[in-house]
Amino acid sequence: MNITFPADPFPFGTDNDDRHRKFIRRIAMKIASSLFSIVRDRAGELNLHTYELRSGSKAETVFLGEVDIPAEDTLWKELLAPKQLLPFTQNGNGDVFIVQHRPVEDEIRTLGAYIDWYLQTHPGVPAGEVLVLVNRRLIGNGIREVLNDLATQHNRAWKAESFYFEDALSAPAAAEGFALLTLLVNPEDRPALRYLLGEGRADCRRGPYARIRAHCEQTGESPREVLQLLAAGALQLRYTQPLVTRFTQIKQRLAAMAPLGVQQLVDALFPVGGGADVATVRQVASLIVPNVQTASELLGELRPDIVQPELPGTQGRSIWIMSLHKSKGLTARLVIIAGCVSTSFPQYARPHRRKFSGNWRSRDGCSMSA
Amino acid sequence: MKPTEFWKNFKLGEELSVSGTFIYNGVRRFYELRELDHEDELFEVLYDLAVGFERLLKVVVALLEHKDSDDQEEFEKSLITHSRPELLRRIKQHRTVELGPQHNDFLDLLARFYKQIRYGRFGLDSVYDHHRERGCAPSSQSI
Numbered sequence: 003m004n005i006t007f008p009a010d011p012f013p014f015g016t017d018n019d020d021r022h023r024k025f026i027r028r029i030a031m032k033i034a035s036s037l038f039s040i041v042r043d044r045a046g047e048l049n050l051h052t053y054e055l056r057s058g059s060k061a062e063t064v065f066l067g068e069v070d071i072p073a074e075d076t077l078w079k080e081l082l083a084p085k086q087l088l089p090f091t092q093n094g095n096g097d098v099f100i101v102q103h104r105p106v107e108d109e110i111r112t113l114g115a116y117i118d119w120y121l122q123t124h125p126g127v128p129a130g131e132v133l134v135l136v137n138r139r140l141i142g143n144g145i146r147e148v149l150n151d152l153a154t155q156h157n158r159a160w161k162a163e164s165f166y167f168e169d170a171l172s173a174p175a176a177a178e179g180f181a182l183l184t185l186l187v188n189p190e191d192r193p194a195l196r197y198l199l200g201e202g203r204a205d206c207r208r209g210p211y212a213r214i215r216a217h218c219e220q221t222g223e224s225p226r227e228v229l230q231l232l233a234a235g236a237l238q239l240r241y242t243q244p245l246v247t248r249f250t251q252i253k254q255r256l257a258a259m260a261p262l263g264v265q266q267l268v269d270a271l272f273p274v275g276g277g278a279d280v281a282t283v284r285q286v287a288s289l290i291v292p293n294v295q296t297a298s299e300l301l302g303e304l305r306p307d308i309v310q311p312e313l314p315g316t317q318g319r320s321i322w323i324m325s326l327h328k329s330k331g332l333t334a335r336l337v338i339i340a341g342c343v344s345t346s347f348p349q350y351a352r353p354h355r356r357k358f359s360g361n362w363r364s365r366d367g368c369s370m371s372a
Numbered sequence: 373m374k375p376t377e378f379w380k381n382f383k384l385g386e387e388l389s390v391s392g393t394f395i396y397n398g399v400r401r402f403y404e405l406r407e408l409d410h411e412d413e414l415f416e417v418l419y420d421l422a423v424g425f426e427r428l429l430k431v432v433v434a435l436l437e438h439k440d441s442d443d444q445e446e447f448e449k450s451l452i453t454h455s456r457p458e459l460l461r462r463i464k465q466h467r468t469v470e471l472g473p474q475h476n477d478f479l480d481l482l483a484r485f486y487k488q489i490r491y492g493r494f495g496l497d498s499v500y501d502h503h504r505e506r507g508c509a510p511s512s513q514s515i
Contacts, residue, residue, distance in 0.1 A: 041388060
């Protein structure tokens with residue numbers, strides 16, 4: 003880390019910041035996991051179960067987990083001191099419906115019909131006051147299609163819009179394009195490089211990458227620097243050839259894209275022929291292209307548009323359909339939570355996993371649908 | 373089940389959990405430190421990590437080295453040591469341990485703390501040696 007603690011820090015002291023915390027944690031976890039792997043292997047050879055750890059124990063967190071202290075603290079705060087729900091008496095009484103459906107198609111059709119009925123019977127309520135929350139894009143987009151069909155059939159003044167742009171990169175083709183763009187702008191971006199190196203393989207080429215990472219930890223070089231040395235023949239590391247081959251392919255693709263203009267770059271990253279897999283990200287990128295000059299600007303605009311798309315106001319004519327996490331902090335007259343399937347939603351807290359806490363508000367009514 | 377099998381299967385398993393608990397507590401305490409200048413707080417971090425890794429190293433040594441034909445008393449005596457580098461050396465005689473220089477330095481630091489500094493304040497010379505845990509080194513410490 004090249005951080006030197008002064009011998010006498012008087013009068014200000016030496017703050018413990020996140021760099022120190024991460025460094026010590028990483029060092030301790032590496033030693034612990036290396037030694038534990040020997041315990042596990044040796045116990046296996048001796049036909050023993052020495053390595054078995056009690057579920058939820060601190061030892062399990064150390065040897066099999068990550069000791070993510072901030073995440074654990076957040077979880078415990080939520081478990082030990084759940085936020086008290088206080089009634090907003092000025093909003094008056096609301097209705098809560100809990101409805102179960104057999105097939106998901108029934109749920110989609112029923113919710114579409116219910117929202118249409120609600121807006122017809124509440125003519126003063128703008129469509130923007132209806133919020134549909136569903137974590138599965140399939141259901142959300144299904145509700146959007148049903149609503150828009152109803153709006154067309156009955157000549158309604160509203161329409162439905164879904165906001166699942168965060169899923170724009172869920173298809174491998176879209177993720178690959180985004181990772182290439184990220185590397186084009188910042189060749190040292192490790193998550194993008196790691197994704198591309200492991201792409202297309204079920205094991206993500208974990209073994210060769212672990213060897214490169216171990217070398218990086220010893221030398222302080224970045225994975226890209228090590229891969230460049232390997233590709234140039236200036237360094238030899240056993241069993242890393244598949245990664246070197248893949249790295250060379252990535253470099254060639256990036257070199258071909260480097261001279262392209264922004265529009266050609268979008269065409270190369272998210273081609274029209276990519277179909278539905280890249281359709282959303284291509285659509286978002288196409289809206290950005292006229293306003294940017296460089297790949298860096300494109301990435302700078304594309305990233306927030308995917309992660310934090312601009313939402314229409316509550317007084318608009320669009321019904322909002324989005325994931326529960328995206329909806330955090332929003333308020334609406336009618337909130338519908340769809341797709342409540344056991345084990346899928348709500349997700350109950352497990353050790354080291356964050357619990358969802360709904361921070362949206364419904365003023366008139368809330369419907370939970372499964 | 374032979375007593376030695378029971379020992380390795382269950383008692384060393386418990387010891388593995390004990391070591392993990394100490395390591396966890398050490399990492400958590402370090403996370404909770406707001407400043408790195410308070411000897412009492414650093415002592416707790418170093419003590420937890422030193423004990424945790426020493427016990428973990430001993431579990432690994434016991435699993436790798438112990439044979440039923442060995443003199444049990446002698447073997448148990450050989451585990452009475454606070455030298456983490458020595459325990460690591462014994463492990464490396466049997467297995468490749470994938471640790472870099474930083475990890476070895478860290479184990480050396482814990483060994484130095486546990487052997488030389490842990491009880492240092494009970495000696496009169498501690499009057500002239502401030503901030504022992506803060507550096508585990510005479511003037512300053514780099515990480």
